[in-house]
Amino acid sequence: xxxxxxxxxxxxxxxxxxxxxxxxxxxxxxxxxxxxxxxxxxxxxxxxxxxxxxxxxxxxxxxxxxxxxxxxxxxxxxxxxxxxxxxxxxxxxxxxxxxxxxxxxxxxxxxx
Amino acid sequence: xxxxxxxxxxxxxxxxxxxxxxxxxxxxxxxxxxxxxxxxxxxxxxxxxxxxxxxxxxxxxxxxxxxxxxxxxxxxxxxxxxxxxxxxxxxxxxxxxxxxxxxxxxxxxxxxx
Numbered sequence: 001x002x003x004x005x006x007x008x009x010x011x012x013x014x015x016x017x018x019x020x021x022x023x024x025x026x027x028x029x030x031x032x033x034x035x036x037x038x039x040x041x042x043x044x045x046x047x048x049x050x051x052x053x054x055x056x057x058x059x060x061x062x063x064x065x066x067x068x069x070x071x072x073x074x075x076x077x078x079x080x081x082x083x084x085x086x087x088x089x090x091x092x093x094x095x096x097x098x099x100x101x102x103x104x105x106x107x108x109x110x111x112x
Numbered sequence: 113x114x115x116x117x118x119x120x121x122x123x124x125x126x127x128x129x130x131x132x133x134x135x136x137x138x139x140x141x142x143x144x145x146x147x148x149x150x151x152x153x154x155x156x157x158x159x160x161x162x163x164x165x166x167x168x169x170x171x172x173x174x175x176x177x178x179x180x181x182x183x184x185x186x187x188x189x190x191x192x193x194x195x196x197x198x199x200x201x202x203x204x205x206x207x208x209x210x211x212x213x214x215x216x217x218x219x220x221x222x223x224x225x
Contacts, residue, residue, distance in 0.1 A: 088213070
């Protein structure tokens with residue numbers, strides 16, 4: 001069974017559209033994260049959620065909004081997509097207090 | 113089933129000595145590997161990479177070794193410094209275009225003064 005899954009794997013869309021990326025973990029972890037990987041492979045943390053509370057919100061545009069319907073899911077919603085949003089987005093999870101993070105397979109977003 | 117494994121959750125090393133972080137993978141299609149370093153409350157920072165056509169890549173104090181037949185890679189840090197204390201993630205991909213990366217769960221390195 002996949003521990004952390006993301007859908008879709010690939011997403012191609014037009015500028016100005018609104019899209020969502022879903023993330024689910026079946027590890028029973030308390031904290032989930034979203035990262036953006038840039039062209040130089042640097043992983044920038046965007047958000048983390050702990051028991052449905054946002055605990056980290058880095059300087060990302062408010063067009064990006066995380067939504068957590070329950071502890072096992074943290075979805076990323078993006079409004080008014082821009083060309084610069086093209087990247088690979090990774091979801092991850094960890095047990096509260098642990099530094100070990102389990103990453104999803106990534107979602108490659110291409111904005112045309 | 114984890115395709116990328118880091119079996120040591122933590123490692124402690126004395127300052128000035130060598131730190132060796134290990135990573136094993138199961139997918140023989142992986143041909144590009146990276147190491148990331150992560151400080152608390154920050155995102156992982158890309159550290160060093162290696163392609164499967166090489167068995168060693170060196171960058172300053174950091175050297176990555178790849179043993180394809182054993183599906184094993186390791187990161188050597190020498191000499192270790194207190195600032196190296198962080199969590200280190202190993203990642204693997206079937207190409208170097210940033211697609212389909214698979215991450216290990218990380219190893220916490222503590223360098224003791």
